Amino acid sequence: MPHVNTPEGPQVIEATESSSPMAVDVTEAEHLDLGMSDAAVPAVPPTDPGFSSQWGLGKIRAAEAWDISLGDPAVTIAVIDEGCNVSHEDLAYRLPGYDALTQSDNQEPQPADGHGTSCAGIVAAKANNARGGAGVAPGCFVLPDRIARGAPNGGWVTSDAQIADGIRKAVDRGADVLSNSWGGGAPSTFITNALSYARTTGRGGRGCPTAIATGNQDVRGVSYPAKLSPAIPGLLAVGASNEWDERKSKTSRDGETWWGSNYGPEVDVVAPGVHVYTTDIMGGAGYGGGNYIPNFNGTSSATPHVAGLMALILSVDPDLRSWEVEDIIKLSAQELGAAGRDEHYGFGRIDARRALVAASKLWYRIKVVPEFLGMGKDCYLRANVRVYNPGINSVRLDSLSLSSHADDWTAEIGRFEFSGNPGGTMAPRSGNDIKLDNILLKANGAAESSWSYRWNLSWTYTFWRPNSSLFPQSGATEVVEGQGRKARGGPVKGGEGSLADDAVEGGLAAATGPPGGSSATQGRHAAGEITLNRSKEITITIR
Numbered sequence: 001m002p003h004v005n006t007p008e009g010p011q012v013i014e015a016t017e018s019s020s021p022m023a024v025d026v027t028e029a030e031h032l033d034l035g036m037s038d039a040a041v042p043a044v045p046p047t048d049p050g051f052s053s054q055w056g057l058g059k060i061r062a063a064e065a066w067d068i069s070l071g072d073p074a075v076t077i078a079v080i081d082e083g084c085n086v087s088h089e090d091l092a093y094r095l096p097g098y099d100a101l102t103q104s105d106n107q108e109p110q111p112a113d114g115h116g117t118s119c120a121g122i123v124a125a126k127a128n129n130a131r132g133g134a135g136v137a138p139g140c141f142v143l144p145d146r147i148a149r150g151a152p153n154g155g156w157v158t159s160d161a162q163i164a165d166g167i168r169k170a171v172d173r174g175a176d177v178l179s180n181s182w183g184g185g186a187p188s189t190f191i192t193n194a195l196s197y198a199r200t201t202g203r204g205g206r207g208c209p210t211a212i213a214t215g216n217q218d219v220r221g222v223s224y225p226a227k228l229s230p231a232i233p234g235l236l237a238v239g240a241s242n243e244w245d246e247r248k249s250k251t252s253r254d255g256e257t258w259w260g261s262n263y264g265p266e267v268d269v270v271a272p273g274v275h276v277y278t279t280d281i282m283g284g285a286g287y288g289g290g291n292y293i294p295n296f297n298g299t300s301s302a303t304p305h306v307a308g309l310m311a312l313i314l315s316v317d318p319d320l321r322s323w324e325v326e327d328i329i330k331l332s333a334q335e336l337g338a339a340g341r342d343e344h345y346g347f348g349r350i351d352a353r354r355a356l357v358a359a360s361k362l363w364y365r366i367k368v369v370p371e372f373l374g375m376g377k378d379c380y381l382r383a384n385v386r387v388y389n390p391g392i393n394s395v396r397l398d399s400l401s402l403s404s405h406a407d408d409w410t411a412e413i414g415r416f417e418f419s420g421n422p423g424g425t426m427a428p429r430s431g432n433d434i435k436l437d438n439i440l441l442k443a444n445g446a447a448e449s450s451w452s453y454r455w456n457l458s459w460t461y462t463f464w465r466p467n468s469s470l471f472p473q474s475g476a477t478e479v480v481e482g483q484g485r486k487a488r489g490g491p492v493k494g495g496e497g498s499l500a501d502d503a504v505e506g507g508l509a510a511a512t513g514p515p516g517g518s519s520a521t522q523g524r525h526a527a528g529e530i531t532l533n534r535s536k537e538i539t540i541t542i543r
Contacts, residue, residue, distance in 0.1 A: 084117050
């Protein structure tokens with residue numbers, strides 16, 4: 001199946017200057033898809049030495065997603081595999097683990113069994129600790145769950161009953177997400193019932209989102225139990241892709257000619273599955289290359305990318321049901337191949353940034369500029385606020401407050417209040433928004449002396465969760481007044497100022513973020529620092 005690979009170009013900034021006095025005009029062209037905003041570059045790139053080798057994290061835009069959440073330590077991913085090295089320097093575990101082979105808590109792998117440890121690193125290796133790389137959800141914890149041991153001639157030694165026991169024990173011990181880099185063989189009632197148990201009982205009845213590998217035979221035919229995807233809501237069948245966003249096959253451009261990702265109508269999404277840098281058993285055990293491995297591969301490596309994304313989504317909204325997590329991942333995936341869902345890519349390659357935006361109930365964007373009015377050129381702030389619905393809920397903005405403050409935040413100077421009374425409801429996935437433009441509030445000082453502005457934004461809203469999955473049903477939300485949930489957003493703070501001379505640093509405040517987030521802009525835009533000369537007009541265009 002043909003596809004188009006379009007590399008993302010760098011952000012372009014053009015500045016044109018004229019001699020007119022003191023004005024700032026900002027024009028933005030923002031890419032919106034399904035009501036979602038994009039981030040061009042991560043605000044805080046990770047510092048881990050192995051991160052530069054993790055092409056897959058760049059491809060799925062994990063670092064951009066980390067601007068929203070690195071993962072909540074309360075969220076746990078069960079790596080259901082051949083055991084994990086619990087003393088690894090770059091992994092954090094929720095212990096005790098479980099060993100279904102011995103029905104004990106000691107799940108430490110055999111010396112040669114590095115598979116589970118490598119999967120754990122993709123899910124949640126710690127970030128910014130000067131060791132190794134980073135996992136997709138570096139702030140979350142791993143529950144190690146051993147269901148098999150390696151056989152001398154390859155493959156695993158296990159049984160259907162042991163696998164089912166491991167799945168159930170992960171649910172009972174509080175796992176939020178289940179990562180399963182295994183599959184094959186005949187369908188098993190034991191395993192199917194255990195996965196159904198995870199869906200109906202996990203997370204207090206909300207269900208455990210579950211990722212399962214499609215298989216590595218490069219054939220049309222998704223392996224069991226990933227092929228259960230259409231029958232169990234919240235269970236995703238995960239295929240593998242490469243650096244060129246191709247389905248991994250024996251003839252794809254990555255050079256690994258000995259395997260390919262299974263495909264078929266059950267495939268939901270694909271994720272990076274070749275040349276994956278991740279953790280290995282410490283020392284000379286595992287794959288034998290030290291504490292890390294640079295070339296882990298297979299749908300085994302694609303699956304924990306998706307499990308890590310599931311954990312990030314639950315970090316943003318822990319009350320989501322497992323099928324809602326599935327919907328968010330499908331809706332936010334970057335489409336590959338033919339238009340719409342297809343057998344090679346499913347709904348596309350996962351995009352962590354878009355998924356976390358879609359998991360947010362409400363999103364805001366505020367742009368603030370100083371304005372100097374009257375004979376004394378007193379400083380005011382002029383603000384444009386946009387609040388919109390990026391996700392799967394129906395949302396109503398009930399109130400919004402923007403206030404200006406003294407330089408030291410000790411006194412409020414001005415206030416703008418919006419009340420919906422009630423306002424209109426923003427439909428899910430619609431891009432519906434509320435725009436409050438040209439808000440003018442008194443600030444501090446004047447143009448001919450020192451000046452500054454400080455602002456504080458907060459809001460309240462009501463949201464209604466969907467009644468059913470978008471796939472394959474309509475996913476309609478019934479908006480019944482008494483059944484909506486009330487919530488608060490903010491406070492978000494920002495501001496800028498000047499010294500008593502001609503140099504003004506900043507002057508433009510732009511912030512975008514999720515409800516409950518916090519942002520204090522310091523005269524920086526996504527493109528870098530902007531310095532304004534008060535004797536000139538500067539137009540900044542972002543494409």
